[in-house]
Amino acid sequence: MLPVKYLSLQKSELEYEVQIRGATAGYSVEEMRRQIVKLAAEHPAEHILESPLDVQQDLRGCVEVTCDRTVADLSKLKFNGKTCVRSFIQRVDEFIVARNIASTKVLAFATEIFQDNALHWFRSVRDNISSRPELAAKLKEDFDQSNYDYRLTTEIRSRTQGEHENITVYLSIMSGMFSRLSTPPSEPEQLEILLHNIRPCYASTLAASSTEIRTIDSLRSLCRNYETYHSRHSLFQEPPRVTSDTVAPEFAYSRESNKSTNKFNNNTYNKQNFSYNSNYNKGQYSKNTNYNQNQNQNKSQQQNYIHSVSNTAHNNKQQPYCPRCRSNNHHIRQCTASRDVFCFKCGKKDVKTPDCPVCNKKANTKN
Incomplete structure (x- = not known):
């Protein structure tokens, strides 16, 4: 048994439900709803086995109570x-x-x-x-709002198709907007607005159509064809490679079989671009010649600069000196003189520089 929704009953239905529970129905619907809320809790519908009303009144109440929930x-x-x-x-x-x-x-x-x-x-x-x-x-x-038709017409003309909006959904929305006007425009007028407001990506498909677009249904059909083609194009994949699980490898696409075709295409491409490359190279010859001459001049200047710098460094290089034989002809590493102990500063024999009385005497005198 389905529960009774007392608050959704009509006035006559509420009156009957209150009366069979032994109460006197109120005058308004709101009052009877407050009554039935309390009475239904005290006397549920499944507990009412006998009606206190007479037969005629009870039958009349049953007829008035309907099951029309709509x-x-x-x-x-x-x-x-x-x-x-x-x-x-x-x-x-x-x-x-x-x-x-x-x-x-x-x-x-x-x-x-x-x-x-x-x-x-x-x-x-x-x-x-x-x-x-x-x-x-x-x-x-x-x-109704003032100037409703004028304002809605402005919104219709500015309502373009969204970036991710399906053409069918867009045309349905525009049809609903047209129907809200007090006097909906004719189909040619609607079609003119739609052709201006749909996405520009449909332009190539509509321009390639052999028939003139005279109805909204034909516009919908052509745009749907474009969407179908675009969807197939986006899902296209290159043929799979042959694997050990391939059932029929002889029917699989072989990339090596197209090498000769690719070579032929490459030769054709090279021949077509030969004349262009020749003309381009001729045009660039004079520019490259001038550029090379400038580069040679720059190189010669750089070489001269490097040579002058090296000469300067060579002239400023310290002359060799041997403290053992006190000569400027060689270094101490090339010296062939005897290796007796002597002072490197003054040349005094049999004494080292830290112990040299001559050099230390001069140092102490300066201090």
Whole structure:
């Protein structure tokens, strides 16, 4: 047994549920809802085995209680007067068609749908409205934004296709925007706007079409073909290499078999570019000649500079000196004189420089 949603019941249904539990129903729906919340907790539906009402009254109440849940779902549609009224009306119309709800029931549930300022508005005009079309027209008259068609037309002309937006989704969105206008544009006018607003990547496909695009369906078909081709192109892969697991290696793609073809293509390419390279080389000959001459001049100048520097360094080089024989013709490493002990500074024999009385006497005299 499914649980009963008491707060979704209509007035007659609430009245019956209160009465079979032995209570007196209130005058308003809100009051009866407060009653049924308490009574349902004290007397659940599965505990009610007998009705305190007489047979005729009980049968009448059973007939009035329905299992039509689609009508109760209308209360989920809310409008407070601040959102787009045309979007609300479109949503209600779609809901009515989908659930096959009568217009009279929509008017009966209007107090559940409208909220805040919209509810105050409906109470003030309820006596002058007798059908759903009249209600929709009155809603547009009192809650529609000023210059709505002009502003929506501006948005339509600036609504281009997104970078990752599918063409089918984009055309569907544009169709919804066109339908919101009081007087939707004709198909040629819509097509003109769409051709300006779709992504530029479709231009080559549309230009290559042999037939003139006269309908939105043909535009959708051509753009879908482009998307299909682009998707296949992005998924293309080079043929796999032959492995030990290949079942039919004789049918596999062989890269060596194309070497001769590649050589032929390379020769053709070289022949085609020979004349261009020759002309280019001729044009560059004079430039290269002048450049080489300048390079030779620079090299000669650098060599002269290096030579002068080396000569200067050679002239400034210290002359050789041998402290053993006190000669400027050779170093001490090349000296052939006797290796007797002597002072390297003054040449005094049989004494070393630290112990030389002559050199130390001069040093002490200076100090």
